[in-house]
Amino acid sequence: MNNRQILVRDLLVLxxxxxxxxxxxxxxxxxxxxxxxxxxxxxxxxxxxxxFCGSTRYMSLATSAFFGIGAYxxxxxxxxxSWVESILLGAGLSAVVAVVMGLAVLHLRGTYFAVLTFGMxxxxxxxxxxxxxxFSGTVGRVxxxxxxxxTIYITMLLLAVLAVLASILLxxxxxxxxxxxxxxxxxxxxxxxxxxxxxxxxGFALTAAFGGAVGAAMAVRWTYIDPHTVFNPFIxxxxxxxxxxxxxxxxxxxxxxxxxxxxxxxxxxxxFPQIYMMSLGLLLILCVLYLPGGLxxxxxxxxxxxxQAGRQWARSWRAGERKNG
Amino acid sequence: MSFSxxxxxxxxxxxxxxxxxxxxxxxxxxxxxxxxxNIAHGEFLMLGAYLTWMxxxxxxxxxxLMVPVSFLVLMALxxxxxxxxxxxxxxxxxxxxxxxxxxxxxxxxxxFLVQNFASWMWGGDLRGYDYLADPVKIGEAQFxxxxxxxxxxxxxxxxxxxxxxxxxxxxKGVRALMQSPVGAQLVGIDTQRLHPLMFGxxxxxxxxxxxxxxxxxxxxxxxxxxxxxxxxxxITLGGFGSMSGALAGGLLLGVIEALGMxxxxxxxxxxLSYSVFTAVLLLRPRGLFSx
Numbered sequence: 247m248n249n250r251q252i253l254v255r256d257l258l259v260l261x262x263x264x265x266x267x268x269x270x271x272x273x274x275x276x277x278x279x280x281x282x283x284x285x286x287x288x289x290x291x292x293x294x295x296x297x298f299c300g301s302t303r304y305m306s307l308a309t310s311a312f313f314g315i316g317a318y319x320x321x322x323x324x325x326x327x328s329w330v331e332s333i334l335l336g337a338g339l340s341a342v343v344a345v346v347m348g349l350a351v352l353h354l355r356g357t358y359f360a361v362l363t364f365g366m367x368x369x370x371x372x373x374x375x376x377x378x379x380x381f382s383g384t385v386g387r388v389x390x391x392x393x394x395x396x397t398i399y400i401t402m403l404l405l406a407v408l409a410v411l412a413s414i415l416l417x418x419x420x421x422x423x424x425x426x427x428x429x430x431x432x433x434x435x436x437x438x439x440x441x442x443x444x445x446x447x448x449g450f451a452l453t454a455a456f457g458g459a460v461g462a463a464m465a466v467r468w469t470y471i472d473p474h475t476v477f478n479p480f481i482x483x484x485x486x487x488x489x490x491x492x493x494x495x496x497x498x499x500x501x502x503x504x505x506x507x508x509x510x511x512x513x514x515x516x517x518f519p520q521i522y523m524m525s526l527g528l529l530l531i532l533c534v535l536y537l538p539g540g541l542x543x544x545x546x547x548x549x550x551x552x553x554q555a556g557r558q559w560a561r562s563w564r565a566g567e568r569k570n571g
Numbered sequence: 572m573s574f575s576x577x578x579x580x581x582x583x584x585x586x587x588x589x590x591x592x593x594x595x596x597x598x599x600x601x602x603x604x605x606x607x608x609n610i611a612h613g614e615f616l617m618l619g620a621y622l623t624w625m626x627x628x629x630x631x632x633x634x635x636l637m638v639p640v641s642f643l644v645l646m647a648l649x650x651x652x653x654x655x656x657x658x659x660x661x662x663x664x665x666x667x668x669x670x671x672x673x674x675x676x677x678x679x680x681x682x683f684l685v686q687n688f689a690s691w692m693w694g695g696d697l698r699g700y701d702y703l704a705d706p707v708k709i710g711e712a713q714f715x716x717x718x719x720x721x722x723x724x725x726x727x728x729x730x731x732x733x734x735x736x737x738x739x740x741x742x743k744g745v746r747a748l749m750q751s752p753v754g755a756q757l758v759g760i761d762t763q764r765l766h767p768l769m770f771g772x773x774x775x776x777x778x779x780x781x782x783x784x785x786x787x788x789x790x791x792x793x794x795x796x797x798x799x800x801x802x803x804x805x806i807t808l809g810g811f812g813s814m815s816g817a818l819a820g821g822l823l824l825g826v827i828e829a830l831g832m833x834x835x836x837x838x839x840x841x842x843l844s845y846s847v848f849t850a851v852l853l854l855r856p857r858g859l860f861s862x
Binding site for chain 1: 673848856
């Protein structure tokens, strides 16, 4: 397939997914629709995470910061502004925070970057808590004005489609190639004339804007928010997990993994919350060890490789047994 | 404020700081030596605390006796974890950057696994026991006896580890490995054996820290994460891999927190430590004491 055919294929697959998700509320039960909403939320979050963090290999744990900023923006603004305006405001504010944050931390790589984004998320959470306690006199906020649940669903679907569409189009643009170049070798990209600082900050802001928009849309669904639920670092962890298990560099990986996860979460979490979390941890470890490219890199050869490695291991184990016994 | 009140404030800061330094020791060893940022460090600390609590409640053993027991149990666990996860990771990662990122993800997985195992096994309630809870008077000031004991033992363990690294042949090998892994291999240091051993000792030390903490504080399955963050802050303050730096960093953080809480408000504690952490990482990423 040439480049154009792949583009058409990707767009058609996206269209099919979107159509299916759009039809879902008309025949699915309420439970299924709420599951689909969670699923769409994680599709949007992890696809947009993969957009920047997957291609540049800067591992950001700040998703929950942007999510929380978006949620608080819509909680504060929804009285005065319309639904669309609040979401745009949430996205814009998150992007601004990301630009400031990015200018400060994007020169650090690897673990430093991951740890620092995590620390900044906690910093923002504690700052918001302190501000609310001191000046608003309350810790949580109740969202009284809320649109209909159909509107929330369609908004989330739109955000998810936009996130996937952005990754389809970006990987064909100069900007996307620059991000890929930074991921492969940052110094080389710089030498070849990429303004790495600008590209990285812009990419980070784009990811943040999606996070903020998703947070703003999800806040009304929850009706009551406080800093510990919307800035919960687990939102960030789960986004990273989904993207990595699906394959952060791939286009469809995050989407596949988000579907798998939402189904797993909704079926297991209510009855056995600890078992769910334990299997999540185990899955992550196994995935990093045996499938570093993610679910989307799973091919027939992968199973063959595992089979051969297993046989080899068994053979060497038997040989060792013979030598010892 | 009177002079003795100042003294008491700083002394209580130092006591907390000593405990912070102890919590950071194991993580510092693992990150400084092997570039494994073990974000599950606090969870293993929590396991040590639960072991001690179980030994005390079920078998009536003295918590002090449980300190070496939890060291050995967690060290064995560390050897197993290293054999199952990190050995393969070292073998398959193309370079150190990728190894670090993947190691971090594995550690996240361990964190979910261990924390939820504990809450599944022991339930989410607060647990604790009384041990040396009477106040001890030193001069004008009063301190809880168990906190003083924990502080003393924390200093003993930190200094012992520093001396072990400075004076013995094993310590020399470890320091060589910190400086240059390839160079260490070239001069005949057996990295294949040293790595699992040091990972095990790192986990063992977190077990010791948990065991000591359970004497002075209540324990829950979710107690680990704040300690992980504290340990991270301490080792960034002291510079990754530097043991004496971590000791100084821990004491410093304790004093900063005590002073900051005295002059602002206790609800700012978390905000304060995260601000220190972010500021140090941004301004002096190699640690406060680096040249």
